[in-house]
Amino acid sequence: xxxxxxxxxxxxxxxxxxxxxxxxxxxxxxxxxxxxxxxxxxxxxxxxxxxxxxxxxxxxxxxxxxxxxxxxxxxxxxxxxxxxxxxxxxxxxxxxxxxxxxxxxxxxxxxxxxxxxxxxxxxxxxxxxxxxxxxxxxxxxxxxxxxxxxxxxxxxxxxxxxxxxxxxxxxxxxxxxxxxxxxxxxxxxxxxxxxxxxxxxxxxxxxxxxxxxxxxxxxxxxxxxxxxxxxxxxxxxxxxxxxxxxxxxxxxxxxxxxxxxxxxxxxxxxxxxxxxxxxxxxxxxxxxxxxxxxxxxxxxxxxxxxxxxxxxxxxxxxxxxxxxxxxxxxxxxxxxxxxxxxxxxxxxxxxxxxxxxxxxxxxxxxxxxxxxxxxxxxxxxxxxxxxxxxxxxxxxxxxxxxxxxxxxxxxxxxxxxxxxxxxxxxxxxxxxxxx
Amino acid sequence: xxxxxxxxxxxxxxxxxxxxxxxxxxxxxxxxxxxxxxxxxxxxxxxxxxxxxxxxxxxxxxxxxxxxxxxxxxxxxxxxxxxxxxxxxxxxxxxxxxxxxxxxxxxxxxxxxxxxxxxxxxxxxxxxxxxxxxxxxxxxxxxxxxxxxxxxxxxxxxxxxxxxxxxxxxxxxxxxxxxxxxxxxxxxxxxxxxxxxxxxxxxxxxxxxxxxxxxxxxxxxxxxxxxxxxxxxxxxxxxxxxxxxxxxxxxxxxxxxxxxxxxxxxxxxxxxxxxxxxxxxxxxxxxxxxxxxxxxxxxxxxxxxxxxxxxxxxxxxxxxxxxxxxxxxxxxxxxxxxxxxxxxxxxxxxxxxxxxxxxxxxxxxxxxxxxxxxxxxxxxxxxxxxxxxxxxxxxxxxxxxxxxxxxxxxxxxxxxxxxxxxxxxxxxxxxxxxx
Numbered sequence: 104x105x106x107x108x109x110x111x112x113x114x115x116x117x118x119x120x121x122x123x124x125x126x127x128x129x130x131x132x133x134x135x136x137x138x139x140x141x142x143x144x145x146x147x148x149x150x151x152x153x154x155x156x157x158x159x160x161x162x163x164x165x166x167x168x169x170x171x172x173x174x175x176x177x178x179x180x181x182x183x184x185x186x187x188x189x190x191x192x193x194x195x196x197x198x199x200x201x202x203x204x205x206x207x208x209x210x211x212x213x214x215x216x217x218x219x220x221x222x223x224x225x226x227x228x229x230x231x232x233x234x235x236x237x238x239x240x241x242x243x244x245x246x247x248x249x250x251x252x253x254x255x256x257x258x259x260x261x262x263x264x265x266x267x268x269x270x271x272x273x274x275x276x277x278x279x280x281x282x283x284x285x286x287x288x289x290x291x292x293x294x295x296x297x298x299x300x301x302x303x304x305x306x307x308x309x310x311x312x313x314x315x316x317x318x319x320x321x322x323x324x325x326x327x328x329x330x331x332x333x334x335x336x337x338x339x340x341x342x343x344x345x346x347x348x349x350x351x352x353x354x355x356x357x358x359x360x361x362x363x364x365x366x367x368x369x370x371x372x373x374x375x376x377x378x379x380x381x382x383x384x385x386x387x388x389x390x391x392x393x394x395x396x397x398x399x400x401x402x403x404x405x406x407x408x409x410x411x412x413x414x415x416x417x418x419x420x421x422x423x424x425x426x427x428x429x430x431x432x433x434x435x436x437x438x439x440x441x442x443x444x445x446x447x448x449x450x451x452x453x454x455x456x457x458x459x460x461x462x463x464x465x466x467x468x469x470x471x472x473x474x475x476x477x478x479x480x481x482x483x484x485x486x487x488x489x490x491x492x493x494x495x496x497x498x499x500x501x502x503x504x505x506x507x508x509x510x511x512x513x514x515x516x517x518x519x520x521x522x523x524x525x526x527x528x529x530x531x532x533x534x535x536x537x538x
Numbered sequence: 539x540x541x542x543x544x545x546x547x548x549x550x551x552x553x554x555x556x557x558x559x560x561x562x563x564x565x566x567x568x569x570x571x572x573x574x575x576x577x578x579x580x581x582x583x584x585x586x587x588x589x590x591x592x593x594x595x596x597x598x599x600x601x602x603x604x605x606x607x608x609x610x611x612x613x614x615x616x617x618x619x620x621x622x623x624x625x626x627x628x629x630x631x632x633x634x635x636x637x638x639x640x641x642x643x644x645x646x647x648x649x650x651x652x653x654x655x656x657x658x659x660x661x662x663x664x665x666x667x668x669x670x671x672x673x674x675x676x677x678x679x680x681x682x683x684x685x686x687x688x689x690x691x692x693x694x695x696x697x698x699x700x701x702x703x704x705x706x707x708x709x710x711x712x713x714x715x716x717x718x719x720x721x722x723x724x725x726x727x728x729x730x731x732x733x734x735x736x737x738x739x740x741x742x743x744x745x746x747x748x749x750x751x752x753x754x755x756x757x758x759x760x761x762x763x764x765x766x767x768x769x770x771x772x773x774x775x776x777x778x779x780x781x782x783x784x785x786x787x788x789x790x791x792x793x794x795x796x797x798x799x800x801x802x803x804x805x806x807x808x809x810x811x812x813x814x815x816x817x818x819x820x821x822x823x824x825x826x827x828x829x830x831x832x833x834x835x836x837x838x839x840x841x842x843x844x845x846x847x848x849x850x851x852x853x854x855x856x857x858x859x860x861x862x863x864x865x866x867x868x869x870x871x872x873x874x875x876x877x878x879x880x881x882x883x884x885x886x887x888x889x890x891x892x893x894x895x896x897x898x899x900x901x902x903x904x905x906x907x908x909x910x911x912x913x914x915x916x917x918x919x920x921x922x923x924x925x926x927x928x929x930x931x932x933x934x935x936x937x938x939x940x941x942x943x944x945x946x947x948x949x950x951x952x953x954x955x956x957x958x959x960x961x962x963x964x965x966x967x968x969x970x971x972x973x
Contacts (some may be wrong), residue, residue, distance in 0.1 A: 164637035203598035212647010377683035
């Protein structure tokens with residue numbers, strides 16, 4: 104039973120000073136402080152349950168998202184949870200289509216990241232409260248602007264494309280997860296390693312059972328060639344190599360550059376250019392297909408309309424959803440279903456703060472209830488900052504282990520949320536007091 | 539001579555309670571309070587000049603953009619103006635590619651609106667300080683991600699597409715405007731009327747010399763047919779009728795709906811669907827072309843990469859730039875030049891708060907230095923809130939009159955900025971104190 108009226112929504116600016124150690128940096132983001140706008144919602148249900156949600160950020164700008172969360176809170180506070188989830192699509196649209204707030208998006212940028220944080224908290228709370236009828240899942244999706252690619256009827260399995268495996272075939276997405284029966288199936292979701300320049304990292308990763316390796320490219324071609332050669336030699340011909348350009352290139356430049364790396368047989372080139380450039384990605388995909396190299400993108404694609412077009416234009420071969428940039432589970436469901444229809448594997452973006460904790464739920468749902476396949480599917484994993492979460496993602500034999508606890512795994516340890524709060528937390532007080 | 543170090547950047551949340559009179563409302567934005575994040579920059583140059591900039595918003599969410607402006611201010615304060623304008627492209631990229639802030643865009647949503655407000659203020663200050671060498675104009679554009687559509691060389695006029703009229707052919711964009719010689723040319727930039735349901739409005743507009751009329755559609759087909767018939771009968775067959783759907787429709791729905799309005803010979807359908815849907819707009823354009831109806835969009839298109847694709851995909855026949863959603867003059871220049879290359883007329887979005895004041899500079903530049911044509915070109919005008927500006931746009935015979943004062947016409951009257959500040963200003967204190 105869903106219960107309670109939401110009596111409070113608190114949001115805080117939690118930042119981890121990762122730039123001090125240059126963790127997670129890339130060519131476009133040289134000094135990120137991995138951060139989160141962290142949302143906690145409370146109800147009057149007297150069951151002690153709270154909903155925790157977040158969106159991932161890189162330090163500066165978190166305060167902007169916090170401000171946007173506060174602006175959205177009028178649509179959340181004083182609502183009955185029952186009222187929200189019984190018309191979750193309507194609630195989604197209320198958040199994304201507020202007649203005034205909409206202008207500063209719509210459905211993109213800070214206000215959409217804020218929507219994700221709020222909705223992630225609602226899903227966490229809902230999931231904690233009960234196992235629900237999965238038939239409600241489709242009613243959480245706002246199909247606005249994507250019906251030319253996917254209609255609700257098709258998604259229901261009334262149409263042919265997903266009759267083999269209706270989204271209704273499993274009743275436990277996020278809820279009451281049956282760990283014992285599913286673990287074996289999911290072990291194949293391998294993690295990928297971010298490789299720096301050091302050879303040792305690769306050796307160590309191979310020893311730990313890693314099978315897929317990602318190399319950052321785009322800054323310097325001779326150096327890229329040198330590193331790709333090194334890694335390919337170390338991992339041998341059978342393991343998977345992927346390239347990530349973090350949006351460095353123009354369209355033609357991407358094609359020329361990656362062509363020169365083709366000899367190392369990469370599976371994909373990730374984020375070759377602007378995440379907004381659907382036609383650019385299509386041109387790159389077309390040019391690289393004869394070389395056997397796919398295009399992957401999505402971590403900065405801002406909503407379902409962009410993903411729809413990437414699929415329609417055959418602009419990618421691997422689709423990388425993000426649990427915090429899209430409007431939570433609601434919008435990610437629509438993308439999973441479209442990917443199924445267009446037969447493109449979903450390989451979520453993760454890492455950051457809490458992204459692995461969140462997307463593990465989405466890959467499991469995709470596998471069990473939508474795609475029914477592990478072929479060419481994988482989920483990013485970075486071994487970083489999990490210690491701050493109450494229910495951290497667990498990796499065994501280089502694979503995600505299905506989460507056992509109810510909820511969306513988004514709750515931080517109280518001490519972490521307090522210590523790392525920006526700028527009041529003790530960690531930041533110490534850093535900021537230095538001359 | 540450009541002079542001075544920027545010593546301060548102040549931003550305020552200025553809101554006009556337009557929702558009380560339902561001004562400017564449409565199907566997607568039923569109750570806007572026309573507002574602005576309003577930026578003032580000061581220097582130590584002792585010339586008394588300040589730069590004023592703004593971005594238009596709809597009320598709620600302005601505080602989010604204000605927060606984003608504050609986040610950007612570290613890139614502005616303590617910079618020499620000379621340093622900024624001598625590498626304006628670099629400065630633009632610094633604002634849009636901050637390694638941490640970038641994540642909450644990139645180049646979209648609240649942080650890009652904030653970029654526009656800041657850069658609008660810089661252009662205002664620069665323009666006030668001096669008439670500058672127009673050869674510098676191209677060096678303000680960041681061509682990143684659009685070189686497959688337009689290179690700097692092409693924009694320079696070295697390539698064929700703009701040899702007839704190089705962007706360098708006039709030296710007075712924003713600066714030292716020669717009013718007497720240009721007014722006649724520009725009178726043809728007619729304004730468009732927003733028409734409500736009342737017949738009298740139309741009669742009055744015709745009497746005032748208006749030649750182009752826009753009707754909001756999309757909520758109710760029989761009502762749309764009734765109103766379009768009424769207006770077409772009143773304005774006769776020779777005047778121009780345009781339709782605006784404010785993103786109401788799915789792709790197929792747009793085609794079907796507009797087909798049923800074709801008998802009224804509209805010039806265009808504006809914003810038929812999501813502003814992110816390039817392929818959707820292309821499908822609608824293709825379907826409506828045989829009916830002689832073009833597609834117009836742009837007021838919520840968030841950056842040059844979206845406009846590039848709309849042009850590449852033949853998705854529009856009329857391109858509606860926005861002076862406050864794109865990254866100020868810098869990014870709008872890139873769009874004007876691409877529109878020239880693809881031979882699509884630019885018809886800016888205006889109205890709002892200060893948009894008419896800003897875009898009048900852009901249409902003049904487009905006409906004199908880029909397109910060299912008035913054919914099918916027009917600029918929106920709404921007779922609203924101009925009284926709050928120190929240098930309001932002036933309309934004569936239903937046409938914009940070129941501005942005579944140096945600067946970007948963005949300065950508000952001090953009293954207005956003070957009274958309408960949210961929530962401290964006296965206007966809001968009065969409204970908010972009501973039970």
